[in-house]
Amino acid sequence: MGIVVNENSKANQPEKSKRNWIYAKKPSGKLYNYRQVVGYGLLLFFFLAPIIKINGNPFLMFNVIERKFSIFGNIFYPQDFHIFLFGMLIVLVCIVLFTAVYGRVWCGWTCPQTIFMELIFRRIEYLIEGDWTQQKKLNEGPDTDAKAWKKVLKHSIFLLISFIISNLFLSYLIGFDALVKIATDPIDQHIVGFISILVFTLVFYFVFAYVREIVCTSICPYGRMQGVLLDDNSVTVAYHVARGEPRGKVRKGDTTPKGDCIDCSLCVHVCPTGIDIRKGPQLECVSCTACIDACDAVMEKINKPKRLIGFYTMAEAEGTETEQIGKKRNTRAIIYTGILVVLMGIFGFMIFSRSDLDGRMLRAKGSTYQKRDDGTVTNLYSLEIINKTSKDVDFELVSKTPGVTIQVVNPISHLQREGNAKISVFLIADQAAIEQYKTDVEVDIVSEGKVLETMETTFIAPPKKK
Numbered sequence: 001m002g003i004v005v006n007e008n009s010k011a012n013q014p015e016k017s018k019r020n021w022i023y024a025k026k027p028s029g030k031l032y033n034y035r036q037v038v039g040y041g042l043l044l045f046f047f048l049a050p051i052i053k054i055n056g057n058p059f060l061m062f063n064v065i066e067r068k069f070s071i072f073g074n075i076f077y078p079q080d081f082h083i084f085l086f087g088m089l090i091v092l093v094c095i096v097l098f099t100a101v102y103g104r105v106w107c108g109w110t111c112p113q114t115i116f117m118e119l120i121f122r123r124i125e126y127l128i129e130g131d132w133t134q135q136k137k138l139n140e141g142p143d144t145d146a147k148a149w150k151k152v153l154k155h156s157i158f159l160l161i162s163f164i165i166s167n168l169f170l171s172y173l174i175g176f177d178a179l180v181k182i183a184t185d186p187i188d189q190h191i192v193g194f195i196s197i198l199v200f201t202l203v204f205y206f207v208f209a210y211v212r213e214i215v216c217t218s219i220c221p222y223g224r225m226q227g228v229l230l231d232d233n234s235v236t237v238a239y240h241v242a243r244g245e246p247r248g249k250v251r252k253g254d255t256t257p258k259g260d261c262i263d264c265s266l267c268v269h270v271c272p273t274g275i276d277i278r279k280g281p282q283l284e285c286v287s288c289t290a291c292i293d294a295c296d297a298v299m300e301k302i303n304k305p306k307r308l309i310g311f312y313t314m315a316e317a318e319g320t321e322t323e324q325i326g327k328k329r330n331t332r333a334i335i336y337t338g339i340l341v342v343l344m345g346i347f348g349f350m351i352f353s354r355s356d357l358d359g360r361m362l363r364a365k366g367s368t369y370q371k372r373d374d375g376t377v378t379n380l381y382s383l384e385i386i387n388k389t390s391k392d393v394d395f396e397l398v399s400k401t402p403g404v405t406i407q408v409v410n411p412i413s414h415l416q417r418e419g420n421a422k423i424s425v426f427l428i429a430d431q432a433a434i435e436q437y438k439t440d441v442e443v444d445i446v447s448e449g450k451v452l453e454t455m456e457t458t459f460i461a462p463p464k465k466k
Contacts, residue, residue: 023132029293056390103236108288166200242319267291
């Protein structure tokens with residue numbers, strides 16, 4: 001797919017040129033209404049996810065400091081790294097496959113940057129400073145008391161919302177309970193936490209008040225990857241060239257053949273990244289669909305079919321798609337979507353089928369087998385058990401291997417919620433029954449008659465004499 005770069009974007013301006021500030025017209029239309037439902041639904045989820053608890057655990061938490069993660073109320077530790085790794089693999093596959101089929105829909109509809117910018121910060125700007133023409137007139141006009149009050153009010157609200165977002169962001173990292181403790185305790189008891197909140201507040205404020213669309217057009221690596229992820233069969237927001245050209249104003253008595261585009265430029269005015277979608281696919285397009293709504297409204301007024309701008313492949317937009325190409329595109333979309341569904345299903349199974357306890361049984365350092373007077377041989381092991389649940393657990397160790405018994409040095413049979421225990425145990429076997437130097441053995445962790453985890457290790461001892 002031929003990707004072009006917006007010639008007005010910051011990336012293509014001279015090094016010392018002044019930034020071309022983008023004033024986006026307030027969008028409206030059916031797709032915008034759908035986008036608001038999706039966006040505000042996700043905002044509600046973003047705000048509630050770290051607060052809602054399932055079995056005493058946050059619905060979502062990514063505590064990197066303590067290396068403890070909570071997903072759907074299930075606590076994950078470094079021992080569950082394989083699940084985390086598989087989840088990251090799914091994310092990468094989703095990025096490649098989803099973008100290859102559906103374009104940059106994620107950016108325009110579900111990305112937190114877009115949702116906060118378009119549905120909160122920009123709407124506050126519309127409310128205080130007016131639509132795009134009024135904003136431009138205000139910024140380019142003389143300094144007055146009214147202008148100063150509007151700017152102070154707007155940026156004060158921006159700072160307040162940035163403060164709320166920073167607290168939300170921090171609650172994902174340390175947990176909502178820890179955040180409440182930082183907020184309610186004296187500041188001198190949580191200097192690092194307080195400074196973190198201030199830093200995050202300033203970062204979010206700077207991003208949403210000044211950086212804005214540059215995050216999408218220049219900073220975000222996902223946006224820069226579009227050029228290699230999209231191809232001619234990818235569905236993106238595109239201008240139907242074959243139908244719209246040659247564009248021109250509608251004038252009474254003009255018999256010159258023209259396309260459906262009347263060159264009103266509304267699609268440019270509503271674009272939050274300031275591009276002209278009629279110039280073809282561009283890296284700066286975030287597929288927000290604002291241009292589709294604006295164009296559809298114009299088409300209705302001039303009694304033309306909608307979707308002059310819509311979701312098209314390059315072949316569709318240029319009017320060259322054949323039935324064979326369409327079938328190939330649909331088949332690929334079905335296959336890619338099926339792969340994503342299967343991967344997410346496996347990931348969900350791994351999350352919910354994970355054992356409540358995790359155990360690691362390792363041979364004690366520097367130890368070897370020991371012979372006893374009663375004809376048995378012992379091996380010493382160090383055992384660590386982690387309780388991944390939000391409830392206390394009583395357990396016992398049971399040998400699964402016939403002929404092998406367990407002797408616990410420091411008996412522990414109770415684990416507190418999210419607690420762990422380190423135990424030293426002897427595995428004991430009758431030397432007369434040992435046939436090889438190394439024998440694979442298994443030990444079960446049993447709670448309430450249910451096997452929660454099976455640990456595997458090796459037992460070493462001299463084999464019986466033949």
